[in-house]
Amino acid sequence: MAAPPFFQSGRATAAAPPLFRSGPTIEPGARTAADLHFYEPGKGHGLRHNPFKAIVAPRPIGWISTRSAGGVNNLAPYSFFNAFCEAPPIVGFACASDNRDTLHNVEQTGEFVFNLVTRALAERMNATSASVAPDVDEFTLAGLTPAPSRLIAAPRVAQSPVSFECRRTDVLQLRAADGSPAPAWLVLGEVIGVHLDKALLRDGTYDTAAAQHLARAGGLGDYFWVCADTMMQMKRPG
Numbered sequence: 598m599a600a601p602p603f604f605q606s607g608r609a610t611a612a613a614p615p616l617f618r619s620g621p622t623i624e625p626g627a628r629t630a631a632d633l634h635f636y637e638p639g640k641g642h643g644l645r646h647n648p649f650k651a652i653v654a655p656r657p658i659g660w661i662s663t664r665s666a667g668g669v670n671n672l673a674p675y676s677f678f679n680a681f682c683e684a685p686p687i688v689g690f691a692c693a694s695d696n697r698d699t700l701h702n703v704e705q706t707g708e709f710v711f712n713l714v715t716r717a718l719a720e721r722m723n724a725t726s727a728s729v730a731p732d733v734d735e736f737t738l739a740g741l742t743p744a745p746s747r748l749i750a751a752p753r754v755a756q757s758p759v760s761f762e763c764r765r766t767d768v769l770q771l772r773a774a775d776g777s778p779a780p781a782w783l784v785l786g787e788v789i790g791v792h793l794d795k796a797l798l799r800d801g802t803y804d805t806a807a808a809q810h811l812a813r814a815g816g817l818g819d820y821f822w823v824c825a826d827t828m829m830q831m832k833r834p835g
């Protein structure tokens with residue numbers, strides 16, 4: 598795919614259009630109420646597809662590996678995933694049901710591993726999202742290799758270039774604004790060990806674009822992946 602004219606050598610060399618998409622350029626001017634579709638999610642979105650997950654996108658994918666108390670390995674993707682604290686490093690993901698094996702395993706063992714999903718691992722990540730019985734090992738299902746962690750019993754994905762060994766800090770059931778319980782559980786864990794492919798280090802700096810991180814978008818199967826062509830640099834105001 599040819600890079601847009603304002604990019605050279607994979608880096609932005611001039612200001613890119615402020616907002617753009619795969620159709621016409623979206624101008625950044627102020628919008629009037631007539632330009633906006635407004636809805637209250639509790640009353641429906643009034644659109645063909647709920648835009649929520651297409652708007653909060655792209656989302657990093659937490660490919661979470663755990664081991665049950667009985668010793669069965671488990672692996673599943675979670676795109677309600679992010680980092681929440683740098684020191685100590687804390688990551689979290691949300692389970693949209695209490696029937697997730699991942700949730701049960703973390704509650705029982707207090708451990709999980711975040712594995713990075715890259716473009717090259719997209720199809721195998723997808724295979725691990727199959728709804729299968731708790732005694733089914735998704736590593737085997739997707740042709741992946743469980744590798745031992747150093748500090749916890751839960752395995753990491755040997756094919757993933759980055760893994761975080763995590764110890765659970767909190768499991769919180771989410772609530773609506775009126776205080777009523779939501780069918781969602783936020784699992785938070787401190788990163789206590791990091792495995793990092795040395796090939797992704799350039800002079801001691803981790804190269805995100807080279808790793809081609811995969812991210813979830815909207816719809817049933819929309820994804821983006823990170824590449825140097827869409828990278829830009831911007832300094833914070835002093």
Ligand SMILES: Cc1cc2nc3c(=O)[nH]c(=O)nc-3n(C[C@H](O)[C@H](O)[C@H](O)COP(=O)(O)O)c2cc1C
Binds near residue numbers: 658673693723726727
């Ligand atoms: C890309 C992707 C992202 C997903 N994100 C979530 C998520 O954030 N929360 C969730 O509950 N399920 C999510 N799912 C669905 C789970 O991966 C799926 O239900 C899986 O079977 C759960 O496995 P487990 O029961 O072994 O934990 C996602 C699926 C895919 C393919």
